[in-house]
Amino acid sequence: MDKSVDSLQQAVREADRDRYISVLYAPEEKRNALLSLYAFNAEIASVRERVREPLPGEIRLQWWRDLIAADNIEGAGGSPLAVSLISTIRAHRLPREAFDNYFEARLFDLYDDPMPSRTDLEGYCGETASVFIQLAAMVLDPSAARAVAELAGHAGCAQAITGLLRLQPIHQRRGQCYVPTDILAAAGTSVDELLEDAASPSSRMALAAMRALAREHLAAFERGARDLPQVLRPAFLPLALTRAYLDRLDKAGPSSAPAATDISMVRRHALMFRRAWRGW
16 A cells, blocks of 8 residues: 555544544545545644644644645645645646635634624535535536535534534643634633533533534435435545544533543444445
8 A cells, every 4th residue: 555545534433433434435446535634623623732822823724725726736834745635636627615614713723712693604604614625526426416405504513512522521621612702601600610610500501502403414414315416425434433422422521531422443343334235
């Protein structure tokens, strides 16, 4: 196996096991492109964890932004991921504006600003999680992908909100809050209260409202997914696990570590296999 492919596989397997499993159901000739997309997403999503101040994070995002905008493999500095990503963008004619919007959304991760509203949260999810579902669909079948943009929107919101809830204890420790202020206000709490005591009755109510929002988008996705072409299923397969994660979140305490809301590898494979074989 080519070393660059092996490094992509390892990166996705370690950082995003759910998407890694989904790639195994894609046609072999599509897998490297999907791995490059998912490894890139994992790289950008982890920037906040690797910098102490926002500015170095912004510099890192801008480096990637300029590289993609310029379509410049020579400027990749020998990075196997950068070379693979740009090659994937070229080969599958992926829209560069989607990446530009993605970087704009990811700037939010570098700061501790509050999420203003549900609409802003859904926009953030759309430009981060949803866009990668749509890009993966374009890799799998560009013609069929045109019809699933709305479906990818609901899928990405369900997936991203669930992921944010699983990471909420980590965000809380570093003073970050992704629960929109309008949801907090409706629950009778605030960013400061949630960060100080996620177990308070009003904080629990706000987190329950977030889980309900994730389930709302998941239900909308599942209704539309009945007509999802089989060729596009690998792009959506991580959604096979979302309901199970939400069920674990319902039972776990608000300060539980992400591992407490995890599901076994056997169950992950079983849930994805079922959807890959039978659809939704």
